[in-house]
Amino acid sequence: xxxxxxxxxxxxxxxxxxxxxxxxxxxxxxxxxxxxxxxxxxxxxxxxxxxxxxxxxxxxxxxxxxxxxxxxxxxxxxxxxxxxxxxxxxxxxxxxxxxxxxxxxxxxxxxxxxxxxxxxxxxxxxxxxxxxxxxxxxxxxxxxxxxxxxxxxxxxxxxxxxxxxxxxxxxxxxxxxxxxxxxxxxxxxxxxxxxxxxxxxxxxxxxxxxxxxxxxxxxxxxxxxxxxxxxxxxxxxxxxxxxxxxxxxxxxxxxxxxxxxxxxxxxxxxxxxxxxxxxxxxxxxxxxxxxxxxxxxxxxxxxxxxxxxxxxxxxxxxxxxxxxxxxxxxxxxxxxxx
Numbered sequence: 001x002x003x004x005x006x007x008x009x010x011x012x013x014x015x016x017x018x019x020x021x022x023x024x025x026x027x028x029x030x031x032x033x034x035x036x037x038x039x040x041x042x043x044x045x046x047x048x049x050x051x052x053x054x055x056x057x058x059x060x061x062x063x064x065x066x067x068x069x070x071x072x073x074x075x076x077x078x079x080x081x082x083x084x085x086x087x088x089x090x091x092x093x094x095x096x097x098x099x100x101x102x103x104x105x106x107x108x109x110x111x112x113x114x115x116x117x118x119x120x121x122x123x124x125x126x127x128x129x130x131x132x133x134x135x136x137x138x139x140x141x142x143x144x145x146x147x148x149x150x151x152x153x154x155x156x157x158x159x160x161x162x163x164x165x166x167x168x169x170x171x172x173x174x175x176x177x178x179x180x181x182x183x184x185x186x187x188x189x190x191x192x193x194x195x196x197x198x199x200x201x202x203x204x205x206x207x208x209x210x211x212x213x214x215x216x217x218x219x220x221x222x223x224x225x226x227x228x229x230x231x232x233x234x235x236x237x238x239x240x241x242x243x244x245x246x247x248x249x250x251x252x253x254x255x256x257x258x259x260x261x262x263x264x265x266x267x268x269x270x271x272x273x274x275x276x277x278x279x280x281x282x283x284x285x286x287x288x289x290x291x292x293x294x295x296x297x298x299x300x301x302x303x304x305x306x307x308x309x310x311x312x313x314x315x316x317x318x319x320x321x322x323x324x325x326x327x328x329x330x331x332x333x334x335x336x337x338x
Contacts, residue, residue: 283309
C-alpha cells in the first residue's frame with residue numbers, strides 16, 4: 001500500500017505578519033488568503049525493515065535512519081523528523097517517504113509549512129487518527145514553530161489544511177477560519193486579472209520576521225502603526241472581495257504593500273522595487289511581495305487589457321511570470337496499490 005498526500009500552497013493578500021507573536025497574542029491578527037494549484041506532495045510506503053528512508057525528489061537527496069535512532073535536528077529533513085517525533089510514538093515500523101513541492105522554501109507561498117501539513121496527512125491516514133482540520137493545523141504549527149523553533153506565523157498551516165478563500169482570525173488560543181462565499185464570477189475575474197511573478201530569488205523569512213518582532217518589542221511606533229493599519233486594510237480587502245469591488249481590491253493591495261514595507265527594511269530591496277514600479281507604470285493597480293518579503297513571488301492586480309504588457313515588462317527585467325489557478329480544496333490523502 002502507498003499513501004499519498006497533497007496540500008495546496010497559498011497566496012496571502014494581506015495581514016501577513018499580524019499572525020506572528022507577540023503582536024498576535026496582544027492585539028489579535030487577521031489574514032486574507034487563498035490557496036492555488038501549486039502543492040506540497042508526500043508519499044508513504046510501509047516497509048518490512050527497520051529503516052526510515054526519506055527522499056526529496058526536488059533535490060535528489062536521500063537519507064536513511066534506523067527506527068530506534070534518536071531523531072536529531074541537524075538541518076537534514078528536520079521537518080520530517082519533527083513530525084515523526086510528534087506523531088509516531090513507539091512504533092518501530094519501517095517507513096519510506098518521497099517528498100516533492102511545486103515551490104522552493106523561501107518562495108513566499110508557505111511551502112515549508114505546507115510540507116509539514118502534507119506529512120501530518122500521511123501519518124494521520126496511515127494511523128487512522130481522528131484529527132479535525134483545526135487539530136491538524138494546530139499540530140503543524142506546533143511542529144514547526146515550537147518543536148523546531150522556526151520563527152513564523154500561523155496562517156500557512158491553516159490555509160494548507162482548509163484550502164480555498166479564507167479570512168482567518170488569530171486570537172490565541174482561538175483561531176477562527178472563515179471560508180468566504182465569493183461570487184463565482186468575481187473569483188473568475190479576480191483570477192483572470194491577477195499576475196504572479198517569480199523574482200528569481202528566495203529568502204529566509206525567519207530573519208525578516210526577527211527584525212519585525214524586535215521592532216515591535218521595542219515599541220517602534222512606525223512598526224506598531226503599520227501592523228494596526230494592515231489589519232484594518234485586510235478587513236477592507238475582505239469586504240471589497242465579498243462585494244465584488246475588484247478595482248478597490250487592487251488598490252487596497254497597494255495600500256497593504258505600503259504598510260507592510262514599514263514593518264522591516266528587509267521586506268523589499270532594489271530588485272523588488274524595480275519590478276513593482278515597472279508593473280505600476282505599465283498599468284498594475286496594486287500588488288505585493290508574497291510571504292515575509294525579501295524575494296520569492298510578486299503578486300499583482302492588473303486591468304485585463306494591460307496584463308500582457310505588464311508581464312512583458314517584468315520578464316524583460318528578469319522576472320518569471322507563472323500561470324496559476326485558485327484551488328478550493330485543502331489537504332487531501334488517498335491510497336494506491338504499489
